[in-house]
Amino acid sequence: MDAIQRFTQAAEQSGFSVVAEQFPEGTRTAKDAAAAVGCELAQIVKSLVFVHKENPYLVLASGKNRVDESLVAKVMGIESLSIATPEQVRKATGFAIGGTPPFGHPTPIPTTLDKDLLEYETVWAAAGTPDTCFPISPQNLEKITSAVVADVAAA
Ligand code: 5CA
DSSP states (O other), rough: HHHHHHHHHHHHHHTTTOOOEEEEOOOSSSSHHHHHTOOOGGGBEEEEEEEEETTEEEEEEEOOOOOOOOHHHHHHHHOOOOEOOHHHHHHEEEEEOOTSSSOSSSSSEEEEEEEGGGGOOOOGESSSSTTTEEEEHHHHHHHTOOOEOOBOOOO
């Protein structure tokens, strides 16, 4: 089974039907994804994994923002966070960097959702590979991930 199918099936188990679109030009970065989809950079969901004491934390950030991990640590009630290594991302999510989806992981990850994503009706996230994205409302994203909504952007 390829990574898109793997994500799509995992999402179905959360009760969400993914309609993934494949973009041959690639969607590895938020900038690439916005260009491929034809949407604003701010509408792209970056699914970023951070760690604290080997435990993963997920931040769903607007493509326009650089995440201030100290803000996220405060929201999650821990002292500090650092960005995960590619190996830690794969272990926590089951997917590689560049295609990491926002949910459908082997074990749910405590999640913070960037409040700036709530300004849009539809946002676009990775569907398991660096050339796929799928549309979702930020409200569904919040519900499925049981996220805490917060300001996560670095000044
Ligand atoms: N498909 C796109 C848009 S949905 C995507 O997945 N974007 S992303 O922002 O969620 O994933 C790329 C992110 O992975 C980068 O912003 C960066 O934080 C992280 N990243 C890239 N390379 C590394 C690396 N070597 N080690 C740790 N993190 C990395």
